[in-house]
Amino acid sequence: MDFIYIDIMIFKRIFYICIVSVFVFLASCVLLKGENYNTVLLERVNEYNSDINFRVLSKYYGLRCKILNLENTQLVDSVFKNSNGSYIRSICISYKNLEDTSLLDTEEINLLKNVISDGSNLIINDISDSISPNNIEALTDSAFNNVTYFSNNDTWKFEPDGNNISDVLVNTTVSADTFFKNAYTINCNNCVNLISDANNNNPIFLYNEVNEGKVFLNGTIINQNLNNRQMWNMYYGYSYIYGYIQNILPIMMFLKYSNGEMCWHSIHKYANLTIDDPYFIETYGHLNLHDLFDEMQTHNFHTTIAFIPKNFNNKFDTSIVNLFKNYPDRYSIVEHGNNHDGYEFICYTQDQLDTLNETYNNIWINQTPRPYKDQECDIVEGRTRLDYMYNGIGINYGKIMVFPYGISLSPTLEMLKKYNFNMTVNAQYKPYLLLPGDCDTTYDFYMTPANMGFGNFGVCGRRHPYFSSDPSKPNFLRFKLNMFIGKPILSYTHEGLFVNGQDAYDNFADSINYWYPDVEWHSLNFIIKRLYLEKLNFDSTIDVEFFGNDIVVSNETNKDNLYHLKKYETGNVPIYSIKIDSQTVNYTITNDTLEINVNIPAHCEKEIKIRYYSGEKDFLVNGNYVKLERINDTLYFDFLVSNMGADSGACPVCVYYKKGNIDSLMYLSAVYLNSYCSKMIKLHISDSLDLNNNMIEIKLDQYNLIDETNESNNNYLFSLGIIKQEHKIYGYNVKLLKFDRTNVIFRIDSPANSICKLEMFDITGRSLFQHDYSINEGRNRLKWGYSGCHKGIYFATFKMGTFHKTIKFIKY
Numbered sequence: 001m002d003f004i005y006i007d008i009m010i011f012k013r014i015f016y017i018c019i020v021s022v023f024v025f026l027a028s029c030v031l032l033k034g035e036n037y038n039t040v041l042l043e044r045v046n047e048y049n050s051d052i053n054f055r056v057l058s059k060y061y062g063l064r065c066k067i068l069n070l071e072n073t074q075l076v077d078s079v080f081k082n083s084n085g086s087y088i089r090s091i092c093i094s095y096k097n098l099e100d101t102s103l104l105d106t107e108e109i110n111l112l113k114n115v116i117s118d119g120s121n122l123i124i125n126d127i128s129d130s131i132s133p134n135n136i137e138a139l140t141d142s143a144f145n146n147v148t149y150f151s152n153n154d155t156w157k158f159e160p161d162g163n164n165i166s167d168v169l170v171n172t173t174v175s176a177d178t179f180f181k182n183a184y185t186i187n188c189n190n191c192v193n194l195i196s197d198a199n200n201n202n203p204i205f206l207y208n209e210v211n212e213g214k215v216f217l218n219g220t221i222i223n224q225n226l227n228n229r230q231m232w233n234m235y236y237g238y239s240y241i242y243g244y245i246q247n248i249l250p251i252m253m254f255l256k257y258s259n260g261e262m263c264w265h266s267i268h269k270y271a272n273l274t275i276d277d278p279y280f281i282e283t284y285g286h287l288n289l290h291d292l293f294d295e296m297q298t299h300n301f302h303t304t305i306a307f308i309p310k311n312f313n314n315k316f317d318t319s320i321v322n323l324f325k326n327y328p329d330r331y332s333i334v335e336h337g338n339n340h341d342g343y344e345f346i347c348y349t350q351d352q353l354d355t356l357n358e359t360y361n362n363i364w365i366n367q368t369p370r371p372y373k374d375q376e377c378d379i380v381e382g383r384t385r386l387d388y389m390y391n392g393i394g395i396n397y398g399k400i401m402v403f404p405y406g407i408s409l410s411p412t413l414e415m416l417k418k419y420n421f422n423m424t425v426n427a428q429y430k431p432y433l434l435l436p437g438d439c440d441t442t443y444d445f446y447m448t449p450a451n452m453g454f455g456n457f458g459v460c461g462r463r464h465p466y467f468s469s470d471p472s473k474p475n476f477l478r479f480k481l482n483m484f485i486g487k488p489i490l491s492y493t494h495e496g497l498f499v500n501g502q503d504a505y506d507n508f509a510d511s512i513n514y515w516y517p518d519v520e521w522h523s524l525n526f527i528i529k530r531l532y533l534e535k536l537n538f539d540s541t542i543d544v545e546f547f548g549n550d551i552v553v554s555n556e557t558n559k560d561n562l563y564h565l566k567k568y569e570t571g572n573v574p575i576y577s578i579k580i581d582s583q584t585v586n587y588t589i590t591n592d593t594l595e596i597n598v599n600i601p602a603h604c605e606k607e608i609k610i611r612y613y614s615g616e617k618d619f620l621v622n623g624n625y626v627k628l629e630r631i632n633d634t635l636y637f638d639f640l641v642s643n644m645g646a647d648s649g650a651c652p653v654c655v656y657y658k659k660g661n662i663d664s665l666m667y668l669s670a671v672y673l674n675s676y677c678s679k680m681i682k683l684h685i686s687d688s689l690d691l692n693n694n695m696i697e698i699k700l701d702q703y704n705l706i707d708e709t710n711e712s713n714n715n716y717l718f719s720l721g722i723i724k725q726e727h728k729i730y731g732y733n734v735k736l737l738k739f740d741r742t743n744v745i746f747r748i749d750s751p752a753n754s755i756c757k758l759e760m761f762d763i764t765g766r767s768l769f770q771h772d773y774s775i776n777e778g779r780n781r782l783k784w785g786y787s788g789c790h791k792g793i794y795f796a797t798f799k800m801g802t803f804h805k806t807i808k809f810i811k812y
Helices: 002-032 049-060 106-117 134-139 231-235 249-262 289-299 318-326 350-359 372-393 410-418 476-484 506-515 524-529 720-726
Strands: 039-043 065-069 090-094 121-125 144-151 155-158 173-175 182-188 191-197 203-210 213-218 270-276 303-307 331-335 398-401 423-426 459-461 489-493 532-536 542-546 550-555 561-568 575-580 588-590 593-600 604-612 619-631 634-643 649-659 662-673 677-685 695-700 715-719 733-739 743-750 754-762 767-775 778-785 792-800 803-811
Touching (some): 049 090, 106 134, 106 213, 121 134, 289 506, 331 524, 372 410, 372 649, 619 715, 743 754
Parallel strands (some): 398 423, 423 459
Antiparallel strands (some): 144 182, 155 173, 754 792
């Protein structure tokens, strides 16, 4: 009877296992149908910090993560496979779950080992000395020995290995204020160390090879998770006591290695030095551009000058101009504000300025708010100035804004987008003052090459190469961390760095070139145009995430590929057109994502340009409102500029004096015009100009910065002689024309018939003569004979209404 009972129980158990297996298999088939995964997370209902971080980091790298709850999931071979039958590349489990026999039995451990042997990689997090290491020993064929607690008061070091898993961090050391000083040392035979103490005696992150796959053992203490703390805060080690980078960096290294091109990544390593403020003279402060060029040639780096547009029409050193024109692989320029007069792109209102000073200890106490309209005029004027300079001396510029002293508020960044700047590059990574709608709270904020949460315009960071501008204290770690996540090495300085010689940057450049022989030094414009991330999809197409409005995407593979180009696009500025290599293309915007699909042949590149629309505007000069007038001693040319469009905005205005084949710039600026409104511009004209035979030309938006509803009415040519005949140009004025021993002759200008009171004085102030003259409109001559006066100094005083002038002359 007992025997029969046992048989029935065994039968029931076998039946139950079969039923569960069938359900698991069917569930797996449904789960995998038409879907593929890059990573598998083996967890339980109560997630550990490492589980959360693995899941979020998989998302960060663009990987699809399958989450299996070990409390209700039987592990079978199919759950580790994609629809094509290949094993998923990355598996993650906490050491606490791995050694829990209620979650994993021997058969499941053997299955996991077989999956790794066939090419999958497993990372085991949270390794400590509090649990018996039975399963980890089985997975590593008893290579794992033991684990001990270790406190490192010195530094941690990233070790090299044959698979470049440590990537750009190889041989880098980090201090305990960046990387948590406490960890667990893992003793394992035939393992490859990835992170250990500086003496390489205490490895805390390593791997053991199991046939085709690897088991990664992570002994770092993961005490923070990405649900509670932003990634950048952990990654860059921002902690008042200890760093947080150990919470995520080993997992990031594991995911990058295991998934390769299927992770978001940059295909190039780029580097650049930017020097703020100089222009084309020799020398500028402590900077000698010729000598710096020699250093660049010898030490292989590129310098971009952040050029202040107000210097656009200066007298330049021809040899310096030729240096930039002849060696664009070494020298380039981008825009640096406009006038650089303090924090010129500061906030718009006094309340905002007061808030800034309260927050930042009154560092802007001497500044004044700059209204939005003024900032728009500055931006438009700066672009127009550099366009004029480019057309004059042939040096082009990158449409990148480097703000003086600090980034403006997000509406100004949106304005940069509207006027088709490609990006802003600054030491800041966000505005000092955040406004409603600004976003710096996403989990991956500051962990992509550019932040898009402010006016939906790309904000890219840069850093000084040295601590405290001291060339003996390079800041390499931050640049390496940037490069690890696909950011370029963007360093900047001012002329003061070169106070002790033009070789001040050589050590930094030499180190970068030594560590990364494949690094490419280019202009800031070149790099920003190629600032994107890409990843390979399961269907062999390639996704591209980009951040600017002008990018160059390269297909560096040996076959033609379909690229899905994607950009975070809120639609805050309407798109006017999108072109690929000058051909207009279709695009879609769904859920704040702009997408363009393009086929790129092998070893070719395509340039994608988004042109944004700055509103319905139509600028024109009304020829019926042009005049010459003289006010006191100054002659003015007045003209009326109008905006007949429905949207307000800044209008670039250039005025040229044309004499024969020579055009001389008289005026370049930007004026803000409300919709359907006009503004009179009063332009001073030198009396030395010939008003009879020459011309004045007005050009609105000369360089097509703004798309107008009517582009044909922007240029106006006027004859000064005709304007002189048609308009009253005389104001009150007196000039000494001629004098000799007997007579003195004055020219008196009057806008209308008037009385001129003339009084003559000698050097002692004694009045010699006074008389009232009737003066006609226009120009009059007045002659006074003084033959009876002695030789000496005399004064003539003229009064016409409120006009008063005294002229000194000498009788000989």
